[in-house]
Amino acid sequence: MASPPPSSRQDHVFQAPTGTRDFYPAELNRLRYIQDAWRRTSISHGFDEIDGPTFEHLDLYTVKSGEGIVSELFSFERFGGEKKFALRPEFTPTLARMYASKAGSLPKPTKWFWMQNCFRAERPQRGRLREFCQWNCDIIGDDSAAADVEVLACCIGMFQALGLRSTDVRVRVNDRGVVAGILEQSGVKAERVGEALSLLDRRAKIDAPEFAKIATAIGLDVKRYDGALAAYVDVAPSYKRLRDDLNSAGIGDWVAWDFGIVRGLAYYTGMVFEVHEASSAERAIAGGGRYDKLIEMFGGPPTPAVGFGMGDVVLSLVLQDKGLMPSDDEIAGRLGLRPDVFVISNGTPEADAAVVPTLAGLRREGLHARRSYKSSKNIGKLLGDATKARARFALIIESGTAGQIKDLDENTQVKIELAHVAELLRSEK
């Protein structure tokens, strides 16, 4: 049964749902600023943008993550329908599905990126919301270490584009295959390696006695494991190879090997990485790795893949922490949102009448033209409006045919025929 409206009077205050955000112009521009860096970086690194549905069949998500995931999803069914759906909590299942269904005709490697919103039914807290924007970059069909490095290079290239330096964030890399090998040398049977990896992932969070207790139960000799790691770091071929490749890509000083990085997900098979603010000030900025079995899990041919995901929420916090989020004016400028011209009248009847046709003419020329909606004839106040609109020029109309064009950045002003304004402005763009 549908419930009745709250009241016939308008006494109900509508609020945005928990964990969602309203983006007013300034906030949306800040998101666009980040998305702009994501998109530019992806494209310059050779990735093609893709997109899929905002919601999928529920079982697409339970295939990979199990039934336990359902409580973290926004799921629903159509009225009278039988199928269950869920808003996407991530993009990887959709990507795997999309790749699997056209695998035969796609090039190897296929390099795709994606940046849209995701939904997770979690309790919001710092750095985590119920709706957020995520950026994914994936290389599918290439099992080489070079592909791993290419993905890392794209991620790091984005940080550079936003003004972050190698001292601001730490990219910590590990290899699950290496760790699994050492675990087996340290007494863990092959079928319990997954459990052991999960334990290692939690190592920093639980206290030493509890860690030791679980380790013993799994058969892990912690002393041997730690010793083997220490010995391994200096000689590991995968480590050296990665180091060399990162150095030749010019990003060697961004990355550090860290055996503690395992990632909670079961499906990672090789290289894994996480990015944190250098002093661990926020939660993880990004994470990713190699997932060579996932495509076949979604019905495709056996296909190696490597990629990462990054959300806008933590990244924004880190940029703010570091003072790297530009001012609203600067962002508007970089996004190309500054009006080319702000049209005002000097208050005479002929000039007033010329405002609308002048605006229309400038817009027909493809220019970004704005006006004041104030009723004041005070030129100072109208110029104040032009400044607030961040306009590049102000056009003060003085008659039906002429006026003054003022460069608001340089504070210079010249007379001009209205017929020549568009030409001048185009030459200044």
Added chain:
RNA sequence: GUGGCUGUAGCUCAGUUGGUUAGAGCACGAGAUUGUGAUUCUCGGGGUCGCGGGUUCGAGUCCCGUCAGCCACCCCA
């Protein structure tokens, strides 16, 4: 799912042991000052004090509940 803190105008806040019609600054709008991004001045719109109960002659203020926000735990694809 569990716990802590906080809710007064769009924003930042004031509001006396509970006592008239809830205030200020900023922002927004109108106007004055003979037409240049400033300053100053005048005026204005905007709140059922998050919401709902309770105590009281009387609640923004005290009590209970609830909702929301923030933060932490769980989890983190």
